[in-house]
Amino acid sequence: MKRVVVITGGGTGIGAACAQLLAQEGDRVFIIGRRAEPLKSLAARIGVQALVGDAASSACWQDELLPAILQDTGRIDCLISSAGGMGLGRITDMADADWQRALDSNLKSAFASARACLPSLIQSRGNMVLLASIASLAAGPQACGYITAKHALIGLMRSIARDYGPLGVRANAVCPGWVTTPMADEEMQPLMQAHQLSLEEAYQRVCQDVPLRRPASAEEIARVCRFLASPDASIVTGAVLVADGGSTIVDIPTLAFTSL
Structure with missing residues (x-):
C-alpha cells in the first residue's frame, strides 16, 4: 500500500524537495502552502496533489485540508512539517505583529498540523518529521522571533514523541544549517x-x-527527512538529527588558531 504523506510548506525549498523525492518513490503526497502559484506548479510537475491553505490555522485544517485528504485517501501515514520563516530582528526592533507572525509561521504551523493529523497517525501508527534548524540549538544575530520559535519546536516534537509513542506514533526533528x-x-x-x-x-x-x-542542498535535507520517515528509523523517536555540515561542532573560541 502506498503511504499517504502530508507536507506543509511544500511549494518551495526543503518541503518541495521532500515532495519530489517521496513522490518518485511511490508515496501519495499532498503538499500544503499559502501561495497557490508555486504550489500548483510543483504539483503539476511532479504528480502530487496541491492544497492551498494556512497550515497554522486550525480552522483551515478542520474545514478544508483534513477533509480533502481523508475523503480522498482515508488515512495519513506521515506528516512533514516544513512551513517556516520570518522572525528577523532583535527583540527591541520587533513589533507585536512581527513576533506573532514568527510564532505562527514556525511554531503554530507545526502545532496545528500535528494536532490535526495525529488521530490519523495513531490509526496508521505513522510518524511526523518537524523541520527545525540549527537556530533551534544556538542563537544567531538579530533573529529573535525565528530563534525563539525554532527552539520551541524541539520542545513540541519531544512532547509529541513522549505522549504518543505508546500509541505507535514517532516524532523527530531535523536541524539543517545553511541550505x-x-x-x-x-x-x-x-x-x-x-x-x-x-x-x-x-x-x-x-x-x-x-x-x-x-x-546543503534541499535534496540532501530531503533525504534525511526520508530516512526519519521510513521503516529504517522504526526505533527512532524524540530525536534531533543535525544536518549542518558540522557547523554546530565548531568550538568558536578556537577559530583564531585555525590559520596557525
Whole structure:
C-alpha cells in the first residue's frame, strides 16, 4: 500500500524537495502552502496533489485540508512539517505583529498540523518529521522571533514523541544549517550588498568555518527527512538529527588558531 504523506510548506525549498523525492518513490503526497502559484506548479510537475491553505490555522485544517485528504485517501501515514520563516530582528526592533507572525509561521504551523493529523497517525501508527534548524540549538544575530520559535519546536516534537509513542506514533526533528533555498537566497542579500559578493560567494563566506565548507542542498535535507520517515528509523523517536555540515561542532573560541 502506498503511504499517504502530508507536507506543509511544500511549494518551495526543503518541503518541495521532500515532495519530489517521496513522490518518485511511490508515496501519495499532498503538499500544503499559502501561495497557490508555486504550489500548483510543483504539483503539476511532479504528480502530487496541491492544497492551498494556512497550515497554522486550525480552522483551515478542520474545514478544508483534513477533509480533502481523508475523503480522498482515508488515512495519513506521515506528516512533514516544513512551513517556516520570518522572525528577523532583535527583540527591541520587533513589533507585536512581527513576533506573532514568527510564532505562527514556525511554531503554530507545526502545532496545528500535528494536532490535526495525529488521530490519523495513531490509526496508521505513522510518524511526523518537524523541520527545525540549527537556530533551534544556538542563537544567531538579530533573529529573535525565528530563534525563539525554532527552539520551541524541539520542545513540541519531544512532547509529541513522549505522549504518543505508546500509541505507535514517532516524532523527530531535523536541524539543517545553511541550505540553498529561495528563503536562504534572500538572507544572503545584505551580505552580498555589504561585501559586493555573488550569491555563490555569499554562501561560501557564511560556510567558511563550517567543517564541510559548503551549504546543503534541499535534496540532501530531503533525504534525511526520508530516512526519519521510513521503516529504517522504526526505533527512532524524540530525536534531533543535525544536518549542518558540522557547523554546530565548531568550538568558536578556537577559530583564531585555525590559520596557525
